[in-house]
Amino acid sequence: MKRYIAKRLVISVITIWALATFSFFLLKTLPGNPFQTEQLLKPEIQEKMMSYYGLDKPYFEQYLTYMGNLLHGDMGYSFKYTNRSVWDIIMQTFPISADLGLRSLAIGYPVGLLLGTIAARRRGKKADYLCVLISVLGVSVPNFVIGSLLQWVFGVKTGLLPIAQWKGFSYSILPTITLSIATIASLTRTMRASMLEVENQDYMKTAKAKGLGEKEIVWRHQLRNAMIPIVTGLGPAVATTLMGSFIVEQLFSIPGIGKHFTESVQALDYTMVLGLTIFFGVFLVAANFIVDILYGIIDPRIRITD
């Protein structure tokens, strides 16, 4: 187990390093510079700015400087929002995205698990078909379509709810629903499949054979075992949801981290794009790491050996 954790840790560090390095050089080889997209600056001024920020030095030297600073937790300053460090911006926008993400997970997980369980228990009946239909629709209809449909119905037509910005509870209702539908859909699907798979296992027959009641079998044996694949998917799902959705934040004008990423990409704000990419990467890698370790604890059949 210790060896496994150590190995996973090494892989995680390498992943983040590779991501940072690759993104750094990718961004450096792009045409244009961050000062071109602002008001038309004279070429001489652009050059001055480039040398002020050290962007005229050889790539490798810039790379070493950046990585050195990164090790001290310094991600540099944004080019677009002058005088604000990338870390400041992350700290300001991430809580908003995480808030939205948590709300959608708080709705999505219970509903998805419930629908999946109902579908599996009522297999082949109307309730099952309904749940499967909901999940297929939720997977197939993209979230921007659901989001703009909700905006149209509740905002434009009836005027019940605000459809943009992030100023309070009523502002969060539509984006939360939009974001949770994808979670509900994919969880219903996974949970149903998982429940049905567990149903055929030998230990379920044993439980039945030793005369346990229906309730006992479902709660103690079927549900618990069916949850294992759900837990595995939890890490990346939580990570990606907390990091905010590019689309939902754009659609509802929520000043979260996803919206900032899209904007800084369009503005060629090197340090912002790079900083956010690394932040996304670290978050996802950490989530995967934790889940992999948890996996061995939850499921004794998969005691990690190597």
Added chain:
Amino acid sequence: MQKKQVELDLSDFTRLLDEEKNGEEIVRPSTSFWRDFARRLFTNKAAVVSLTVVAIMVVLSIVIPLVSPYQYDANNLMSINQGPSASHWFGTDTLGRDLWTRVWYGGRISLAIGFFGAIFPALIGVVIGGIAGYFGGVIDMLIMRVIDVLMCVPQMVFVILLMLKFGNGPVAIVTSFALIGWMGSARNVRGLVLQMKNQDFVNASRILGASHLRLIFKHLIPNTLGIVVVGMTMSVPSAIFYEATLSILGLGIKSPLTSWGQLLQLGVQNFKLYAYQLFIPAVILSITLLAFNILGDRVRDALDPKLRN
């Protein structure tokens, strides 16, 4: 124990009738794996319906831009933002372009991205996974570590970075998608090849002197095609979805060229006043994705009856 002698004489035998003479011949034509797959797929109602929907979308996308009296990029400022009517079946957009033509021209781009976005990652995956599984050892270790690393990378972020590099045409989208999408099929193919490479049919061929290439392409890869095809059907909708997401964020297809995502981007901007500009492409995109998703499920079931629950 005494050995028992079996006594037989001619009267124990009877002559076969003429019609019985071919009793051991295999009368039914043997069904191949793929024919069996097709039979299972086509007897499934949902699969046939979604296949038909896909076919309709493809045919309309090919034919409509050819026969339409309007060009997909022809502005007509005299008739902007008109609702659906007899002359403009889906209405017109803010520049007076005919949406019926644009939706189906966009369908060409979106569907092409879907198909190539499914084929290229699968190709890369088969080659890399095949190499890893077949040669094993250090090569396998290296490739698998690289895949471990790539799997932990946030995909959407990565696609966006690659799009910055390659520009924002359809080719750029397919390339970016291929570069981040091959890991899954590489893993699957590697696993299968590892399982198969020491089985008797492969050993027999190896003993007969088959080269690496022949073993890989004649025996191993054809046997992994099932799982690859399942992966491909599943990644068609996700490629189309990626295109739409990128275009809506303003990082994908740009006007005057069009795709379903680009139409949606314009639709989102105008939907408060002209809802049809959003909902028509949205409905068409959703139906297509729905059909592909259902089809993917059924193809998986038909290829591997064990997976069916």
